[in-house]
Amino acid sequence: MIWVNTVIEGVLVGSFYALFACGLSLMFGVMKIINLAHGDMAVVAGYTAIFLVPKFHLAPVWSFVVVVPIFALFGYVLQRTLLQKAIDRDPFTTLLVTFGLSVIIENLLLEIYTANGQSIDIGVLISKSWQVSSTLTISYFSLVVMAVAVAVLLSLQLFLSRTGTGRQIRAVSDDREAAQLCGTNYRHIFGIASAIAFATVALAGIAYGISTEFFPSSGGANLLFAFEAVVIGGIGSLWGTLLGGVLLGVSQQLGAHFSPAYQVLGGNILFLAVLAVRPQGLFGKRTEM
Amino acid sequence: MKKVRNLDHGADSLVTVRRSRINPLYTLIGAVVLSGLLTWAPWFLPAADVSILQNFFILVIMATMWNLLAGYAGMVSIGQQGFIGLGAYAVLYFAIKGVNPFVAIPLAIIVCAIIALPVTYLLLRLRGGYFSVATWVVANTAMLLILSFTLLGGGTGAALPGLVNLSPDQLNHDRYLSTWFVALVVVVATYLLLRSRLGLVLSSVRDNEVASRSSGTKVTSTRRLIFIVAAAGCGAAGAVLAISQPFIQPGNEFSLSWTAQMLFVSMIGGLGTIEGPILGSIIFFALQQWLQNWGAWYLIIFGAVAVSIAIWQPRGLWGIVRDKFHFELLPVGYRVNDATREPVPRKSDGPSWRSRFARKKDGPESVAT
Numbered sequence: 001m002i003w004v005n006t007v008i009e010g011v012l013v014g015s016f017y018a019l020f021a022c023g024l025s026l027m028f029g030v031m032k033i034i035n036l037a038h039g040d041m042a043v044v045a046g047y048t049a050i051f052l053v054p055k056f057h058l059a060p061v062w063s064f065v066v067v068v069p070i071f072a073l074f075g076y077v078l079q080r081t082l083l084q085k086a087i088d089r090d091p092f093t094t095l096l097v098t099f100g101l102s103v104i105i106e107n108l109l110l111e112i113y114t115a116n117g118q119s120i121d122i123g124v125l126i127s128k129s130w131q132v133s134s135t136l137t138i139s140y141f142s143l144v145v146m147a148v149a150v151a152v153l154l155s156l157q158l159f160l161s162r163t164g165t166g167r168q169i170r171a172v173s174d175d176r177e178a179a180q181l182c183g184t185n186y187r188h189i190f191g192i193a194s195a196i197a198f199a200t201v202a203l204a205g206i207a208y209g210i211s212t213e214f215f216p217s218s219g220g221a222n223l224l225f226a227f228e229a230v231v232i233g234g235i236g237s238l239w240g241t242l243l244g245g246v247l248l249g250v251s252q253q254l255g256a257h258f259s260p261a262y263q264v265l266g267g268n269i270l271f272l273a274v275l276a277v278r279p280q281g282l283f284g285k286r287t288e289m
Numbered sequence: 290m291k292k293v294r295n296l297d298h299g300a301d302s303l304v305t306v307r308r309s310r311i312n313p314l315y316t317l318i319g320a321v322v323l324s325g326l327l328t329w330a331p332w333f334l335p336a337a338d339v340s341i342l343q344n345f346f347i348l349v350i351m352a353t354m355w356n357l358l359a360g361y362a363g364m365v366s367i368g369q370q371g372f373i374g375l376g377a378y379a380v381l382y383f384a385i386k387g388v389n390p391f392v393a394i395p396l397a398i399i400v401c402a403i404i405a406l407p408v409t410y411l412l413l414r415l416r417g418g419y420f421s422v423a424t425w426v427v428a429n430t431a432m433l434l435i436l437s438f439t440l441l442g443g444g445t446g447a448a449l450p451g452l453v454n455l456s457p458d459q460l461n462h463d464r465y466l467s468t469w470f471v472a473l474v475v476v477v478a479t480y481l482l483l484r485s486r487l488g489l490v491l492s493s494v495r496d497n498e499v500a501s502r503s504s505g506t507k508v509t510s511t512r513r514l515i516f517i518v519a520a521a522g523c524g525a526a527g528a529v530l531a532i533s534q535p536f537i538q539p540g541n542e543f544s545l546s547w548t549a550q551m552l553f554v555s556m557i558g559g560l561g562t563i564e565g566p567i568l569g570s571i572i573f574f575a576l577q578q579w580l581q582n583w584g585a586w587y588l589i590i591f592g593a594v595a596v597s598i599a600i601w602q603p604r605g606l607w608g609i610v611r612d613k614f615h616f617e618l619l620p621v622g623y624r625v626n627d628a629t630r631e632p633v634p635r636k637s638d639g640p641s642w643r644s645r646f647a648r649k650k651d652g653p654e655s656v657a658t
Contacts, residue, residue: 028418034418086599086600091417091418092359094418095417095418097599101592103553104596262433262437268426268430269430
């Protein structure tokens with residue numbers, strides 16, 4: 001029964017990682033860049049929810065109504081200005097620029113809000129849970145996060161496969177020059193992809209802020225887990241990202257089962273094993289490495 | 290050290306090929322005088338300045354290694370703090386086992402190089418950003434593994450034994466001198482490495498990997514070698530860092546801020562030049578001293594400058610100096626001086642002025658020139 005608990009716990013945590021990772025996966029898929037500031041964006045979303053949302057007289061549960069559109073806009077603007085400039089130079093520059101952004105954001109948060117932990121307080125909702133058996137309780141909040149993760153991935157998949165904009169995104173992802181020749185403004189499409197990625201990372205950041213205490217320096221670990229989920233699942237595959245997140249969550253819980261100190265190590269070992277045996281990930285194509 | 294070579298273009302050739310515009314003898318004399326001064330520094334500088342100089346050398350070692358990785362071999366690692374931590378902990382391990390900490394420095398360097406070899410087989414399969422984050426995962430794993438050894442102090446850290454029988458003055462001198470000599474060896478070794486055949490291979494890979502591969506360059510094994518050298522160098526930085534601190538803690542030695550510093554410093558100074566990281570380190574320390582009462586602002590400002598430089602002036606400050614004045618202190622390539630024509634910048638090292646102009650309009654849609 002302990003093993004079942006561990007696996008269920010892992011699946012719940014893992015779907016949260018997948019929610020984190022889908023923005024990273026989308027930005028890599030479309031723009032071929034890794035946003036090293038991805039984890040810090042989630043932390044910024046958490047701080048925005050705490051310090052900006054009360055000004056709108058909203059309950060903290062509804063903070064995503066404000067934060068997600070702000071982040072989508074922010075993502076579009078950042079992409080069209082700074083990130084596009086870096087992409088125009090070379091992939092190397094995008095890494096340097098996003099890493100620089102990550103360090104700047106982390107230290108700015110440290111200077112403005114100190115190193116103290118923060119969390120988004122949603123009152124009694126967080127403690128409500130479902131008693132499955134004598135040894136297993138699942139909090140409703142983690143179920144909601146899992147449902148949100150699956151819904152986001154599903155609607156992203158539908159958006160990319162069924163809508164006109166989604167088709168343009170896929171076209172730009174395949175060959176941006178050819179898409180440009182066919183009348184698509186690839187810079188605008190990059191902006192849209194980035195807006196979607198930032199909106200999902202805002203959701204993930206709020207979920208993270210509700211479920212646990214976070215610090216200015218929390219972004220790094222978030223990026224690490226999101227990245228591990230993307231690579232385990234396979235680069236460029238959204239469902240792979242979900243599976244990767246779940247596998248990561250389960251292996252972390254298995255590690256934690258042996259000793260709390262081995263939680264992150266369990267995930268890292270799975271990641272390195274996948275890298276050694278199947279570097280393209282479980283659902284990835286070798287050419288995309 | 291710096292050869293002046295005349296190409297044989299007939300009896301009265303006007304074309305000369307040489308490393309630098311400055312007479313190499315002057316550079317050599319300058320380097321020897323400066324080295325002598327820095328070796329004597331603890332005897333005439335106040336202790337606080339010596340300590341700043343010591344931290345400066347640690348940063349120079351790290352930045353030179355990061356520059357070798359990213360500026361010459363094109364590998365953007367954000368996991369070098371892993372090797373810094375491993376170097377520091379190797380010194381701690383040997384010191385606990387009874388080895389003199391100063392003797393443990395070279396041992397720690399060897400340990401880091403040995404650990405780096407199997408790691409390259411995992412990491413070099415990845416490209417670009419995936420390589421970057423994977424180096425971070427490796428560094429994180431190394432830290433978590435070190436944490437689980439109670440001998441090494443676990444999460445709380447441990448004091449470095451073996452230094453108590455030295456007087457405080459003696460200890461400070463030894464710390465400074467060991468750091469300075471390690472920095473000197475690292476910079477000189479990097480310089481010689483880049484002037485060798487390997488440096489030429491690296492330049493060719495950086496300029497055009499496909500062309501380089503097709504002319505028989507062993508790209509992967511060259512990258513592997515550079516990764517191991519950089520791991521050993523960062524291990525050296527970690528080892529002298531361990532000696533310069535009374536207490537060794539995983540959160541400090543394995544901190545991502547080391548990588549942030551080495552990255553910013555090399556970017557601002559100029560990637561792909563030997564002088565760049567040193568210049569960047571000087572600017573970094575000046576800024577840090579100037580803003581020392583302002584918390585983390587020096588890092589924020591430095592990061593913002595580094596990001597702007599990456600976008601608008603990717604060759605860094607030393608790159609500007611080199612392009613404007615054709616001036617180099619530690620040249621690794623050659624320049625051709627044809628007395629019948631205008632001076633032409635040499636081609637073997639980085640994009641020439643022609644391709645630099647082409648880069649300005651360089652978008653995905655532009656045609657390669």
